[in-house]
Every structure is written in structure tokens, then in C-alpha cells.
Amino acid sequence: MATHKLLLLPGDGIGPEVMAEVKRLIGWLNAKGLASFETEDGLVGGAAYDAHGASISEADMTKAKAADAIIFGAVGGPKWDGVPYDVRPEAGLLRLRKDLGLFANLRPAVCYPALADASSLKREIVEGLDIMIVRELTGGVYFGEPKTITDLGNGQKRAIDTQVYDTYEIERIARVAFDLARKRRNKVTSMEKRNVMKSGVLWNEVVTSVHVREYKDVTLEHQLADSGGMNLVKYPKMFDVIVTDNLFGDMLSDIAAMLTGSLGMLPSASLGEVDAKTHKRRALYEPVHGSAPDIAGKGLANPIAMLTSFGMALRYSFDLGALADKLDAAIAAVLASGLRTADIKAEGSTPASTTQMGEAIIKEL
Amino acid sequence: MATHKLLLLPGDGIGPEVMAEVKRLIGWLNAKGLASFETEDGLVGGAAYDAHGASISEADMTKAKAADAIIFGAVGGPKWDGVPYDVRPEAGLLRLRKDLGLFANLRPAVCYPALADASSLKREIVEGLDIMIVRELTGGVYFGEPKTITDLGNGQKRAIDTQVYDTYEIERIARVAFDLARKRRNKVTSMEKRNVMKSGVLWNEVVTSVHVREYKDVTLEHQLADSGGMNLVKYPKMFDVIVTDNLFGDMLSDIAAMLTGSLGMLPSASLGEVDAKTHKRRALYEPVHGSAPDIAGKGLANPIAMLTSFGMALRYSFDLGALADKLDAAIAAVLASGLRTADIKAEGSTPASTTQMGEAIIKEL
Ligand SMILES: CC(C)[C@H](C(=O)O)[C@@H](O)C(=O)O
Numbered sequence: 001m002a003t004h005k006l007l008l009l010p011g012d013g014i015g016p017e018v019m020a021e022v023k024r025l026i027g028w029l030n031a032k033g034l035a036s037f038e039t040e041d042g043l044v045g046g047a048a049y050d051a052h053g054a055s056i057s058e059a060d061m062t063k064a065k066a067a068d069a070i071i072f073g074a075v076g077g078p079k080w081d082g083v084p085y086d087v088r089p090e091a092g093l094l095r096l097r098k099d100l101g102l103f104a105n106l107r108p109a110v111c112y113p114a115l116a117d118a119s120s121l122k123r124e125i126v127e128g129l130d131i132m133i134v135r136e137l138t139g140g141v142y143f144g145e146p147k148t149i150t151d152l153g154n155g156q157k158r159a160i161d162t163q164v165y166d167t168y169e170i171e172r173i174a175r176v177a178f179d180l181a182r183k184r185r186n187k188v189t190s191m192e193k194r195n196v197m198k199s200g201v202l203w204n205e206v207v208t209s210v211h212v213r214e215y216k217d218v219t220l221e222h223q224l225a226d227s228g229g230m231n232l233v234k235y236p237k238m239f240d241v242i243v244t245d246n247l248f249g250d251m252l253s254d255i256a257a258m259l260t261g262s263l264g265m266l267p268s269a270s271l272g273e274v275d276a277k278t279h280k281r282r283a284l285y286e287p288v289h290g291s292a293p294d295i296a297g298k299g300l301a302n303p304i305a306m307l308t309s310f311g312m313a314l315r316y317s318f319d320l321g322a323l324a325d326k327l328d329a330a331i332a333a334v335l336a337s338g339l340r341t342a343d344i345k346a347e348g349s350t351p352a353s354t355t356q357m358g359e360a361i362i363k364e365l
Numbered sequence: 366m367a368t369h370k371l372l373l374l375p376g377d378g379i380g381p382e383v384m385a386e387v388k389r390l391i392g393w394l395n396a397k398g399l400a401s402f403e404t405e406d407g408l409v410g411g412a413a414y415d416a417h418g419a420s421i422s423e424a425d426m427t428k429a430k431a432a433d434a435i436i437f438g439a440v441g442g443p444k445w446d447g448v449p450y451d452v453r454p455e456a457g458l459l460r461l462r463k464d465l466g467l468f469a470n471l472r473p474a475v476c477y478p479a480l481a482d483a484s485s486l487k488r489e490i491v492e493g494l495d496i497m498i499v500r501e502l503t504g505g506v507y508f509g510e511p512k513t514i515t516d517l518g519n520g521q522k523r524a525i526d527t528q529v530y531d532t533y534e535i536e537r538i539a540r541v542a543f544d545l546a547r548k549r550r551n552k553v554t555s556m557e558k559r560n561v562m563k564s565g566v567l568w569n570e571v572v573t574s575v576h577v578r579e580y581k582d583v584t585l586e587h588q589l590a591d592s593g594g595m596n597l598v599k600y601p602k603m604f605d606v607i608v609t610d611n612l613f614g615d616m617l618s619d620i621a622a623m624l625t626g627s628l629g630m631l632p633s634a635s636l637g638e639v640d641a642k643t644h645k646r647r648a649l650y651e652p653v654h655g656s657a658p659d660i661a662g663k664g665l666a667n668p669i670a671m672l673t674s675f676g677m678a679l680r681y682s683f684d685l686g687a688l689a690d691k692l693d694a695a696i697a698a699v700l701a702s703g704l705r706t707a708d709i710k711a712e713g714s715t716p717a718s719t720t721q722m723g724e725a726i727i728k729e730l
């Protein structure tokens with residue numbers, strides 16, 4: 001059995017608590033001989049800043065590059081609101097994405113049947129919802145230069161951010177979306193603002209040409225990002241795979257996650273290109289939810305998104321799809337039994353702490 | 366009685382149909398002696414392109430500058446998908462905004478009680494919802510330079526858009542938001558992505574300093590635009606006034622509109638600075654909904670958003686608040702009577718065409 005090297009980066013807020021449940025699961029899998037993982041720990045975000053004055057240390061970046069996959073908790077919190085821009089907690093995450101070339105961010109928005117009532121949307125609108133948002137993660141306004149604030153004198157400053165996309169960046173993310181669609185319901189919706197942005201014009205053009213050249217069997221639709229957002233709220237089931245840029249993807253995937261009522265359950269995967277020699281790809285797995293500083297340290301956090309993120313690692317990095325299926329089934333069974341952390345509590349459900357939820361899932365496994 | 370000069374720009378799709386109902390209302394107000402309006406007609410968007418090869422003619426721009434207010438329908442449609450970028454339908458609207466200095470876009474998201482069930486959200490989440498989104502409209506990524514697509518050779522192109530904000534642009538839109546909040550529930554939520562964008566850092570800093578210097582009596586809250594979007598979907602009633610940049614405002618105001626179930630009802634106002642001498646401000650009023658080419662020409666469109674946009678003109682440009690109140694009451698009464706256009710039909714409601722709806726509202730007035 002191959003041994004897989006994981007770097008665990010719990011980060012801030014509820015990160016360490018939910019990561020503890022992944023550690024518990026890994027320990028159990030190793031002990032049962034169901035898989036073999038070797039783990040290292042590292043610091044990222046505010047935790048790294050407090051320890052080293054940087055949002056991630058060079059040593060941890062080196063470990064990240066050597067790992068088969070990174071399991072990431074969450075970063076940020078009001079404690080670090082005043083730290084210099086370059087070492088703010090988010091910078092650690094952004095550096096990992098950029099330096100490891102993790103250009104493809106996969107964010108499933110799935111409505112767990114047991115949780116449909118937790119949605120602010122009507123049950124019939126979200127029940128059975130299963131969307132995959134494919135967000136470009138290493139380009140766009142997140143990384144484009146210039147990115148500056150200049151003092152113009154007279155008490156005036158000017159801030160500039162730059163949205164940049166090259167053809168190849170759009171091509172490779174489009175391929176990820178089309179490939180995923182082929183294993184799903186065979187439909188891709190591409191979103192941009194081509195009526196206002198030149199990057200939207202190029203995005204639309206490149207996605208269309210990848211489609212025509214390589215994926216004619218998949219249905220492709222284009223929507224403007226603003227009306228796409230509206231459709232997401234009104235008719236979410238019209239979507240299968242959505243592909244969009246870094247900033248629109250940030251907004252739209254969060255909104256999609258919220259629709260499902262399952263924010264505390266949703267994982268994400270950030271993938272690099274497949275290496276031509278090793279056939280491996282760099283990968284980072286993280287829950288969609290943030291560091292939730294308001295509930296940190298109280299045992300209230302829902303560990304399921306962190307566990308399903310590890311499940312995505314099983315599937316996408318380690319070819320352990322069958323094990324991932326079992327994990328999903330165990331989670332579904334525990335939810336069906338009525339055990340709930342505070343964020344998903346319902347009438348008649350049994351309250352569970354972070355640890356109790358993690359333990360129950362392993363027991364079910 | 367002062368005579369007010371209006372430029373009517375119906376535009377494309379359902380624009381002309383819904384504008385016809387505004388004309389009917391204006392004719393009635395003039396005839397009854399309740400107000401005095403002089404109107405001119407112009408072309409914008411695809412309609413202008415078809416007539417002149419430009420998305421708005423110089424002659425109509427001159428009329429726009431001379432008018433006391435512009436009443437705008439909607440632009441765009443698949444018919445003009447292939448036209449050159451510079452003369453696409455949206456360019457006409459963008460030029461009006463920029464050349465007239467209409468920096469403040471006010472988009473109320475109100476849930477009409479009679480329509481709460483038309484929302485995809487649960488009634489209790491949206492009933493009574495009343496948010497005002499204040500979107501910056503002449504800056505940001507919409508207008509920043511460079512805005513280009515460059516051929517890099519090797520089959521690669523590079524697209525660039527630039528997000529630019531200066532201190533004064535953020536100050537003036539913040540003041541609009543704070544002033545509105547004082548007449549409402551006294552709370553402003555500012556949204557940006559300061560954790561990723563330098564313009565977000567400056568936005569946050571400037572809004573905070575305007576607050577501290579001039580509006581300490583108003584409650585100010587900051588949210589990241591992505592979690593702000595999530596909160597909009599999950600807890601919309603936490604908001605009173607939201608102030609945000611051009612692109613986030615585009616997305617968030619559309620989503621907020623959709624939440625209410627009242628998209629076909631929602632108006633918007635785009636306002637310039639108050640002239641120091643005349644005390645007037647340039648203004649354009651338009652429905653939040655688009656040109657809906659799929660239902661154009663069928664008499665299916667809901668004219669209410671266009672009529673409430675005219676109502677905003679009464680209020681913000683002509684100090685005819687009492688008349689605007691009467692218009693709102695007439696619309697509420699007609700809805701309560703069960704008359705509905707197709708977009709807002711409900712069990713037991715009486716179907717109405719665009720014209721029937723417009724006539725019923727005037728009759729009620
Ligand atoms: C933490 C932040 C930098 C990040 C982003 O904006 O990408 C987060 O919102 C996300 O979506 O992963």
C-alpha cells in the first residue's frame with residue numbers, strides 16, 4: 001500500500017478544531033490498515049504570523065511543495081485586522097494557491113436532503129441541488145499587477161487592482177469544467193461580464209473555442225455574471241457545472257454554498273496541472289466556510305466540511321474513491337440519525353459538539 | 366407650476382412596451398394638471414445602433430445633458446451579440462452614466478407583501494424586506510484604463526481590465542449612503558474585498574474616515590463582499606443601506622432584487638452631484654430588470670418597475686414626493702386586487718397584459 005504524504009495546515013479560528021477531526025479519521029484509517037498516510041503539521045494565516053511574523057513560513061512552503069496533498073483549515077479573524085497587508089492571514093493562502101499553481105478550484109454546492117430545511121430558500125427550490133462550481137484560482141484581479149495604493153497629494157489616494165487573463169489560463173480551467181461535466185450531467189455554464197469587461201470578452205471567446213474544438217458533446221451556455229447570480233438564487237437547478245473567474249467564482253460559489261443550507265458541510269479542492277512525468281497534480285483541500293472566529297474554541301464548529309474536504313483528497317489525489325464514498329455514506333447516516341452541530345440543528349435533533357460529530361462519523365464508518 | 370423636461374430612452378426588448386405605460390401616466394398627469402412634463406424621445410442601445418450605427422447618437426447625448434431627468438428602459442439582446450465592442454448596446458448606457466457623472470446608483474430591494482410568495486426564499490426571510498443598495502456607478506473596473514485585449518503571438522491573447530478608485534469617488538458615494546441611512550434605519554454596511562484588493566483597502570479606509578468625521582450618529586459595519594453576499598441570501602433583514610463599488614454593486618443589487626420576488630417591480634435611480642449654483646443634479650431612472658428579449662413585443666412585460674422608476678424621478682428630481690406616494694399606493698392597491706402580469710402571477714390572480722396593468726394603475730390613481 002502506497003504511503004501518502006499530507007501537510008496539515010489548520011490555520012485560525014475553528015481551523016484547529018475541525019482539523020482535529022481529520023487527524024482522528026486519519027489515525028483510524030492508518031490503524032485499520034485502510035490507507036496509509038504520513039502527516040506533517042504547519043502554520044498558516046494569523047497563527048503563522050503570531051509565530052513567525054509571516055502568513056506562512058518558508059519552511060512550511062517547502063513542506064507544502066513536497067506533500068502529496070495539503071489539508072487546509074481556515075485563516076483570518078479580527079485579531080489580525082491591523083497587521084500589514086503583505087502578511088495578513090489571507091496572504092498565506094493566496095501564496096499557496098499561486099506558488100503551487102493551484103489554478104482549478106472545485107466547489108460543489110450540494111443540498112443534503114436532511115438539511116434542505118436549513119436553507120433560507122424554499123425546500124422545493126434546493127432539494128436535490130447538486131452544482132459544481134469551477135473557479136479559476138491563480139489569475140484575475142487576485143494577482144494582476146499593478147496592485148497599488150498611491151498618494152496623489154491633496155489628501156487624495158488612488159487604488160489600483162488589475163484583472164488579467166491570458167488565453168492559456170482560460171483554456172485550462174475550461175477543460176477542467178468540461179471534463180467534470182462529462183462525468184456529471186454534461187452541461188457547463190460559463191459566466192463573465194463581457195458587456196463591460198475585456199477579460200469577459202476573452203473568457204467567452206476562449207471557452208467557446210475550447211468547446212467547439214474539444215467538447216462538442218457537452219452542452220455549453222453563457223450567462224452574464226450578474227444575471228447568473230440571479231438565476232442561482234431563483235432557479236439553481238438549471239445548473240450543472242459553472243465555470244468562472246477568480247473574483248466572480250469567489251462570490252458565486254459562496255452564494256451557491258449558502259443556498260444549500262449546508263455551508264458547514266461543503267468541501268473544496270484546489271488543483272494544479274497534471275505533471276507529465278509523475279501524473280500527479282498538486283492539491284489543496286479546504287472547507288468552503290471560513291475561520292468563524294465568533295465560535296472558535298467552543299466546540300461548536302461543524303467538522304463535516306473539513307472531513308468532506310479530506311474526502312475530496314481521497315477521491316482526487318489518492319484514487320481512493322470507494323473510501324470517499326464510504327465516508328459520504330457515514331456522514332449521511334449520522335445526519336439521518338438526527339445528530340447535529342449547532343449550525344444545522346433542527347427540531348428534534350440531538351445536539352453534538354465538534355468532537356462528538358467526528359467520533360460518530362468514525363463509529364459509523 | 367414648473368415644467369420639467371424629460372428625455373425618454375426606451376431602448377430595446379421590453380423597453381418600449383414598459384415606457385409606453387410611463388407615457389400614458391405622464392399624459393394623464395399633464396391632463397389632470399397634477400404636474401407638467403415636457404418629453405422628448407431618443408434612441409439608445411441596439412435601437413440606436415440599428416438607426417445610427419452607434420449605441421447612442423451625439424444628438425441624443427445633447428438632449429440627455431439638457432434634460433431635467435432621463436427615463437431609461439433597458440438595452441441589449443441577442444440580435445446585437447455580434448456588433449463591435451465599442452458600439453454594443455450597453456455602451457450607450459455606460460456613456461450616459463459616465464458623461465453625465467451619474468456616480469450614485471440607488472437600488473431599493475423591497476419585498477412587496479403581495480409578492481412575498483413569488484420569492485424563491487421562505488416568506489419569513491423576505492417578508493417586509495426593505496434594503497437600499499447604493500452602488501458606485503462611474504468608477505471601478507467599468508471604466509478604468511488600460512482595458513484591452515492584446516495579441517501575444519503563439520495563439521495567446523491577454524485581456525486586461527483595471528479597477529481604479531480615488532479617495533474623492535469613495536467619499537462622495539459614502540456620503541450618499543450615510544445621508545440615505547439617516548432617513549431610514551440609520552445603518553450602513555460597506556462591502557469590499559480588502560483581503561484581496563487594494564481598492565478594497567482604500568474603500569474601507571475612506572468609508573471609515575467619512576463615518577468618523579461626518580456621520581458618527583449612523584451605525585457603520587464592514588463586510589467582505591463574498592460573505593456579504595452570503596448574508597444577503599441567509600439573513601437579508603440584517604441590512605438597511607449597503608454601499609459598494611460598481612462591480613460588486615452590479616452583482617449584489619441583482620441578487621438582492623431577485624430575493625424579493627419582485628424583480629419586475631424594482632426601480633433604480635442614478636444621480637450626479639448637486640450643482641452648487643442650480644441645486645439640481647443630473648439623474649437617470651431605470652428599472653432593475655433588463656430588456657428580456659424572450660418576452661419582448663408580447664404584452665407580457667410588467668410595467669411596474671418602469672413606473673416606480675418614474676416614481677423615483679418624482680421624488681428625487683422633482684420634489685413631488687406626495688405624488689410618488691400616491692403612485693406607490695395605487696400600485697399596491699392594484700396588486701392587492703389580484704391583478705398580475707405573468708411574471709408575478711399567483712393562484713387566483715387575474716392575468717393582465719402590460720397595458721392592462723398600466724391602465725389599472727392610472728384608474729386607481
Ligand atoms: C480568504 C480569501 C482570500 C479567500 C478568497 O477570496 O479567495 C476566500 O474568500 C475563499 O473563497 O477561499
Ligand SMILES: CC(C)[C@H](C(=O)O)[C@@H](O)C(=O)O
Nearest residue numbers: 195196226441455458459615
Ligand atoms: C447593462 C449593463 C452594462 C449594466 C451593468 O453592468 O451595470 C446592468 O447589468 C446594470 O446593472 O445596470
